[in-house]
Amino acid sequence: MIDHCVSEIERGPLSSELEFxxxxxxLDKRTNGSGTVGAIAALFIASRYATDPWPACALQRNRxxxxxILSRPMAGTLWAGxxxxxx
Numbered sequence: 001m002i003d004h005c006v007s008e009i010e011r012g013p014l015s016s017e018l019e020f021x022x023x024x025x026x027l028d029k030r031t032n033g034s035g036t037v038g039a040i041a042a043l044f045i046a047s048r049y050a051t052d053p054w055p056a057c058a059l060q061r062n063r064x065x066x067x068x069i070l071s072r073p074m075a076g077t078l079w080a081g082x083x084x085x086x087x
Contacts, residue, residue, distance in 0.1 A: 005040050009047045020044060046078035 001024060008015040018027075025031030026041040049056035 001036065001040050002043075005044050008044060015048075017044075017048065042078060 004023070005020075008020050021027050021041060021044075024040050025034070025037050031037050045056050046053075
């Protein structure tokens with residue numbers, strides 16, 4: 001699964017966000033609470049929106065069928081690690 005995530009990240013703007021989330025099970029109620037799925041979704045979203053995380057926050061909040069209990073805090077942690085301390 002991580003190899004698939006890396007290949008999608010490498011595609012940059014050509015990757016389909018919705019399609020990738022469907023493929024890994026992030027939009028499936030049976031698997032979207034999985035730690036592995038949440039971590040991979042967080043990695044993908046954090047990488048995709050590394051330069052401007054605010055649209056990703058709205059995306060995660062508004063995505064129908066996706067309960068990002070794990071991926072939202074994980075993506076935030078990844079962004080914090082990328083940006084470092086602010087202030």
